[in-house]
């Protein structure tokens with residue numbers, strides 16, 4: 001009898017437990033389904049996914065390596081990208097500061113063949129016209145480089161800009177300075193040729209060289225093409241800020257006759273391995289100038305553009321002689337200052 005009572009109690013307890021389990025389960029499922037139905041569809045994705053998304057978008061900016069004002073598609077640059085290297089823009093360590101019409105473009109195009117050199121393509125005019133824009137602006141105009149690569153820029157007007165030596169010194173007192181110089185008489189004619197190509201109604205060279213326009217009278221040193229040939233004067237300013245050993249003078253004449261010799265001097269001066277050699281050049285008889293077998297931008301042989309190596313107008317030999325006599329003492333002074341006899345007539 002006792003046994004049957006306790007059996008009834010156990011059965012009753014089991015039934016009670018089963019009922020309570022059923023009620024709890026049903027209630028909870030209703031609750032869960034209710035909550036999920038109230039949450040808008042766009043929120044029903046996993047919260048775990050949202051965290052990294054927000055994190056990446058807010059803290060990591062995906063910047064194209066080509067971002068900036070220079071679109072650099074050079075083979076050297078593409079190679080860096082392919083290798084997963086991150087080049088950065090640096091202020092130049094070397095500058096081609098002049099002289100205008102000396103052969104500065106040729107020098108830049110020749111030296112930039114070197115794998116350890118990267119150059120700003122166009123003249124940046126930072127130390128003369130754009131100085132107020134600041135060094136950050138200047139850096140942004142430089143090409144991206146890898147560690148160990150040298151950044152170079154050329155703006156020939158730096159040589160004659162009064163404030164340029166102090167400004168370059170302020171940027172980096174170790175800046176290496178390259179100056180391509182050329183016989184000031186030929187340089188003046190080259191300068192005039194460029195000016196007359198833009199303004200065809202200009203007076204003749206002979207007319208502009210002399211103060212009252214007559215051959216044999218006083219040379220007009222206020223006329224830009226003449227004034228710029230007084231190299232000693234501009235060099236004096238640079239030597240107030242830089243030792244002579246930090247400047248390399250390249251002969252514009254030899255850069256045409258034997259570019260490899262001048263390029264050897266340039267590579268030594270810049271502390272570069274001798275990579276650019278005679279193998280890179282050939283003489284193009286149509287152009288009348290040395291040209292490159294290949295370079296950064298071209299894989300085929302090519303010469304500098306039409307504005308380099310223009311034919312000069314005929315100039316009266318008397319005027320030429322008068323100008324040579326005028327420049328001689330100033331050239332001598334320049335030879336003494338640099339320790340180089342450039343052999344100008």
Ligand SMILES: Nc1ncnc2c1ncn2[C@@H]1O[C@H](COP(=O)(O)OS(=O)(=O)O)[C@@H](OP(=O)(O)O)[C@H]1O
Pocket residue numbers: 099100101102103104105106156189190191193252255256289290291303304307308309310311
């Ligand atoms: N390889 C080669 N090809 C063409 N031209 C050459 C070369 N090497 C030196 N040059 C001489 O460079 C002169 C132009 O000088 P710049 O480049 O300094 O001119 S500029 O100041 O940048 O306008 C340019 O002057 P012009 O002959 O009066 O045109 C050339 O004589």
